[in-house]
Amino acid sequence: MVVSSVRDHGGRELRAGKGESEASAPGRWREVLSGPWLLPGHDGRLLVYALVDRSVLRWTESAQGGDHWLGPDILPAPDVTRLTVAQGGNRYVHLIGRQVRENGDGSLTAELVYAIQYQAGRPMSEWRTLGNPQPSRPRSAQTGLPAAAVDAAGALHVFAPTAEGRVLLRREDAKGRWEPWLDLGVTAALDTPAAVATTSGHVALLAPARAGALTWCQRGPDAPMERGHDLPVLALPGSATGLETSPGRVTWYLTDLRGGGIVAARPGEWPVPLGGDPGDGRHAALTTVLGGRPCTVLAHRDAAGRIMLGVCAAEDERNGVWWTDTGTTCLGDPVLARDSRGRVAVLAVAADGGLILARQASGRELVLGDWIRIGTNRWPTPHVGV
Numbered sequence: 001m002v003v004s005s006v007r008d009h010g011g012r013e014l015r016a017g018k019g020e021s022e023a024s025a026p027g028r029w030r031e032v033l034s035g036p037w038l039l040p041g042h043d044g045r046l047l048v049y050a051l052v053d054r055s056v057l058r059w060t061e062s063a064q065g066g067d068h069w070l071g072p073d074i075l076p077a078p079d080v081t082r083l084t085v086a087q088g089g090n091r092y093v094h095l096i097g098r099q100v101r102e103n104g105d106g107s108l109t110a111e112l113v114y115a116i117q118y119q120a121g122r123p124m125s126e127w128r129t130l131g132n133p134q135p136s137r138p139r140s141a142q143t144g145l146p147a148a149a150v151d152a153a154g155a156l157h158v159f160a161p162t163a164e165g166r167v168l169l170r171r172e173d174a175k176g177r178w179e180p181w182l183d184l185g186v187t188a189a190l191d192t193p194a195a196v197a198t199t200s201g202h203v204a205l206l207a208p209a210r211a212g213a214l215t216w217c218q219r220g221p222d223a224p225m226e227r228g229h230d231l232p233v234l235a236l237p238g239s240a241t242g243l244e245t246s247p248g249r250v251t252w253y254l255t256d257l258r259g260g261g262i263v264a265a266r267p268g269e270w271p272v273p274l275g276g277d278p279g280d281g282r283h284a285a286l287t288t289v290l291g292g293r294p295c296t297v298l299a300h301r302d303a304a305g306r307i308m309l310g311v312c313a314a315e316d317e318r319n320g321v322w323w324t325d326t327g328t329t330c331l332g333d334p335v336l337a338r339d340s341r342g343r344v345a346v347l348a349v350a351a352d353g354g355l356i357l358a359r360q361a362s363g364r365e366l367v368l369g370d371w372i373r374i375g376t377n378r379w380p381t382p383h384v385g386v
Contacts, residue, residue: 034083036355037335038347041120042091044340048347048355048374049093051083056095059355059374060121064340069374075124080113088150088197093117096148096158097127100141108141112160133160133168133181144191152201152221159205165189167207167214169225184225186214194282196242196250204228204242204250208235213254215267229267234258236280243285245296245315253283253298262300264317272317274310277303281333287314288344291364297344299336305329307348311366328356328371347374 035050045061048069059071077083080097087093093116100110112130117123134143142163149157155172162168165187173179189207197203201221207214213235215228233256240254252265255278262274262283284299290311298310298321307328312321330348337345343360346368350356354373361369 031353032332032349033081035085036332036347036349037085038337038345038357039085039087039093040091040337040340042118043120045120046337046339046345047093047120049085049095050349050355051077051080051097054078054080056080056083056124058117058124061339065343065359067372070121072375075115077127080127082145084146084148086148086150086156086195088154088156089152089199090154092150092154094148094150094156095124096130096146096156098143098145099127110141110143112143112146112158114156114158130158130170130178131181133166133170133183134162139163147193147195147205149195149197149203149205151197151203152199155222157195157197157203159184159193159195159207161189161191161193161207165209167193167205174222182225184216185227189214190237192238192240194240194242194252196244198244198248198250200248202248206231206235206240206242206252206254208237208240208254213240213252213265215252217250217267231265231267231271233263233265233271238280239278239282241283241285243287243296245287249315251285251296251315253285255280255283262298266315274298274317274321276300276308276310276323278308279303279305284334284336286336286338286344288338288342290366297336297366299334299346301330301333301348305331305351307334307346309346309366309368326358326368328358330356 033051037049039047041047044064048059050057056075056077057072059069062068062070079099081100082098084096096114099113111132113127115127116125144161146158146160157171160168167184167189169182188209193207195205202218205216213231216225217228236255242250245251256263262276263271265271279301281301294314302308307326310321310323329351334348339345345359347357356371358368358371361367
């Protein structure tokens, strides 16, 4: 893996570290509250989303596969403190937020809201409410950050964890109408579940629990969520990512608290240790073809804050994952996507708070080119309004 220095669009080298003090940098970037996400748009251009200071910021590639970006567009998200983003096969982007408001007596009320972007570069829809599976005021603020997935028919599934260890589902029916909240029947789940939709039309869910990892899966499109095999791993909450590694088959990649390393887990199989020294964030995963073979690409932030990339043959983790230290530090979790040319792209928040991106430079191997900046090195001041 070859990773060179970070450069801006003009080719000038940019350095982030003690030589450029965050505290002294004028107009430095505000904290990213959720994200970033890197997604393909309907026209093949990549999109970047991040929740910053009550606004969702969105960047769009100016041309497919290019290094120049438009934006950020500022999409107001009043009182949204956390965000989840999901995308379906139609490339619509669904944003699900946890909106918290303070009441007159000082208590907090939370509800889940959602909005949709239908096409790259177009305005986002207005925020609509999903309510809260715990409608009473004291309990509503205890609802955790939901997971979300979009099935093959374009129906959004939202999974909300509660402080009591339950997981509740609200989803759209075949006509796009929202069904009532449905309790999935557990009381031991921890915060931050993970959901994934497969090309065969069903949705799978994993929730960390006190004694293992709980799973659910649909038998087919529009079918109910059914409890699956519990996985014998102590999943670090917030670390799990699901990936369809073969048609209709999901592999979960997560940090196992027992050993501290990464594991690959598939229902009905023993988890496969992948090694590594991950930090406390989520793993990113995608499928691609390298050297003519289907492969899985993994990315995470290690305990020292560096971006690590791993590659293995699809569903053949037992024969080893090739890990590479990119030498680049980041804040939060790096994310992965494929661009319009099929190249793997890695996006992260750099140590100085700016967004950086690197792409695969070779078609047969995962060799990264230079890191570039996306947009400016400062967040714009969000405005109020629609």
